[in-house]
Amino acid sequence: SQQGEEDPQALSIQEGENATMNCSYKTSINNLQWYRQNSGRGLVHLILIRSNEREKHSGRLRVTLDTSKKSSSLLITASRAADTASYFCATDGGSSNTGKLIFGQGTTLQVKP
Amino acid sequence: DAMVIQNPRYQVTQFGKPVTLSCSQTLNHNVMYWYQQKSSQAPKLLFHYYDKDFNNEADTPDNFQSRRPNTSFCFLDIRSPGLGDAAMYLCATSRDFASGDKTQYFGPGTRLLVL
Numbered sequence: 001s002q003q004g005e006e007d008p009q010a011l012s013i014q015e016g017e018n019a020t021m022n023c024s025y026k027t028s029i030n031n032l033q034w035y036r037q038n039s040g041r042g043l044v045h046l047i048l049i050r051s052n053e054r055e056k057h058s059g060r061l062r063v064t065l066d067t068s069k070k071s072s073s074l075l076i077t078a079s080r081a082a083d084t085a086s087y088f089c090a091t092d093g094g095s096s097n098t099g100k101l102i103f104g105q106g107t108t109l110q111v112k113p
Numbered sequence: 114d115a116m117v118i119q120n121p122r123y124q125v126t127q128f129g130k131p132v133t134l135s136c137s138q139t140l141n142h143n144v145m146y147w148y149q150q151k152s153s154q155a156p157k158l159l160f161h162y163y164d165k166d167f168n169n170e171a172d173t174p175d176n177f178q179s180r181r182p183n184t185s186f187c188f189l190d191i192r193s194p195g196l197g198d199a200a201m202y203l204c205a206t207s208r209d210f211a212s213g214d215k216t217q218y219f220g221p222g223t224r225l226l227v228l
Contacts, residue, residue, distance in 0.1 A: 031215055042117070042203055042219035043156070088155060092215060099144050099163075099207045101217060103155035 006089060006104040014112050019076045021107040023089030024069075030092050032065055033101065034074050037086045046074075046087075079111045116140070117220035119204050125226045126194050134189040134223045136204030144210070145187040146217065147179060148203040156203055162187060163210070191225075199227045 007022045025032070031050045035043040049056045049065045049072065056063045062075040076083055086108045090101040117138045126132040136145065144163050148156035160169045162181045176198070178190040191198055201224050205217040 033215065035219075040201075040222070040224070042119075042221045043205075043217075044219070045216045048215060098168075099146075099210050099215060099217070100158060100161070101215075103157075105155050106153075108153075 006087075006107045008107060009105070010108045010110075012110040012112065013079055015079060015081055017079055017111075019079050019083070019109055019111070021074045021087050021109070023072045023074070023104050025072075025089070025091050025102075025104075026070065027091075028094040029067070030094065032063075032072050033090045034061075034063060034072075035088045035090060035103075037088065037106070039085070043088065076109075079109075081111050081113045083109060084111045085109060117204055117206055117218050119202075119220035119223050121223060122221060123224050123226070125228060126191075127228055128196065129193045132191050132194055132225065134191075134202050134204075134225070136187045136189070136220055137185050138204075138206045138218075139185070140206055140218060141184060142206035142208050142218070143184075144207045145181060146205040146207070147177075147187070147189050148205065150201040150203055150222070152200075159189070194225070194227045196227050199225055201225075 005024045033048045034046045037043045047058045047063050049063050060077045065072045086106045088106045089104045093102050120135050146161040147159045150156045158170050159173045160179050176192050180188045201222045203222045204220040207217045208214045
């Protein structure tokens with residue numbers, strides 16, 4: 001079964017608001033990544049957080065990781081219409097000698113202008 | 114710009130008619146992956162190549178095959194497409210596993226329609 005579960009499945013907000021998405025996983029990990037997918041397109045890497053990190057920032061993105069709860073959150077601040085996309089978390093499932101990723105089911109974010 | 118290219122972007126095939134999807138990369142990455150993504154679902158890894166070493170996922174149907182003739186190109190062959198194989202097929206690359214960079218770089222995908 002897929003490693004990650006994401007919550008909520010769908011999120012609709014107004015431009016300028018913050019969006020928070022959550023991801024839970026089942027096994028130990030070395031790192032967790034977040035990807036964005038615009039409709040009908042490939043995935044784009046957003047940010048990677050290592051298992052020994054608790055928080056990471058990149059522009060308007062803030063990612064937290066709680067390995068004790070096996071969960072992560074992605075916060076997008078001051079959202080824009082262009083942030084409308086699906087967001088996936090992905091983990092390595094604890095394997096450091098392969099590049100395999102296990103994706104969560106994704107959160108579909110709609111930002112209304 | 115270095116990138117991952119997939120052709121065609123849209124592919125229509127008939128039930129049972131073999132089809133090949135192609136992927137090329139200018140990133141010179143060791144690893145290439147093929148994912149299947151159905152509507153509103155997560156990408157599902159079918160297989161990957163580490164250089165010339167082929168690694169099949171246990172639950173990938175035999176109907177799906179892959180070829181990597183050189184570093185830059187990788188092909189996905191579907192021998193006898195069924196209606197259930199209609200999906201977006203995503204190609205991705207990454208650097209050597211030992212590099213520490215776990216990022217995967219995705220192509221735009223090929224949407225396959227089976228009639």
